[in-house]
Amino acid sequence: MSVSLPNGSILSLATAYGVAKPVTAISNANPGVASAAAHGFANGALLEVTSGWSKIDGRIIRVAGQVAGAFNLDGIDTIDTKLFPAGAGAGSVREITGFAQISQVLELSTSGGEQQFATYSFLENDYDSQIPTTLSAQSVSISIADDPTLPGYQALKAASDAKAVRALKMVLPSGSVLLYNGYVSFNETPTMTKGNVMACKATFSLLSRPVRYAS
Known part of the structure; x- marks a missing residue:
């Protein structure tokens, strides 16, 4: 049992x-x-996965146990054939070969990802019941101090202009790693409140669930 602070996250x-x-x-x-x-x-390379299995399609996954002609999808359990039908996982992968640090992050927040439900009731019932359906669309919002000369600022702008899907990596002070993948939107107009730091906002509209590694 422990608690931690985000201070020092990259x-x-x-x-x-x-x-x-x-x-x-x-x-x-x-x-x-x-x-x-x-x-x-x-080993340790980060890959964007395209697969016939929707549970891993679009996710960022780390390579482990690589040998000639094969490698492990680190931390990804595909045993359940109801979730991962045998023989249907083929697709492609591409390695992420470069990152730009997003400096001067003031705040990070997430929204969405909540369980959705279908509500129903039978004629003979005087109450409603629910069954789980899908998770709501999830996004990550980042506020950064305004400085258009920084590589991270320029990378966010380029991805937003191209309406491109990009991976986002977050390394916590504990060494834990969070990997996201989604469309990037970037608002170059900074907030302006007297006495407060001017800040710009980037939003990642996620295509898939994030992947987390303990270290």
Whole structure:
């Protein structure tokens, strides 16, 4: 049992990607093992995944246990064939080859991700019942002190202008890593309140659930 502060967290935006490489199969295992001929990935590499399995499609996953022609999807349990139908996980991956640190972060907040429900009632009932459906769309908002000369500011602007999907990496003081993937929107007009730091806001509209590694 512990508590922690976010002070010292480092945020980085993906700025460069390698060529997409085909994945011919992913095993039902813990962790799942991806088959990819001559992949060339080192352990610890971060990959954007495209897969027939919606549970991992669009997520950022770390490479582990790499060997010639295969590698583990670090921390991803694909044993359940109801969630990961056998033989349907093929797709492609591309390595993130460059990041720009997002400096001068003032605040980070998230919204969405809540469980949604379908409500129903039978004629003979005098009460409603609910069953879980999907999670609501999730986004991450970052407020940064206004300085257009910084690499992180320029990377956010470029991604927003291109309406591009980019990975966001957050390393916490504990060494824990959070990985997000989504569309970037960036408002270059800073807030202006007398006596307060001028700040610009970036929003990541997530395509998939985040991935977290303890270290």
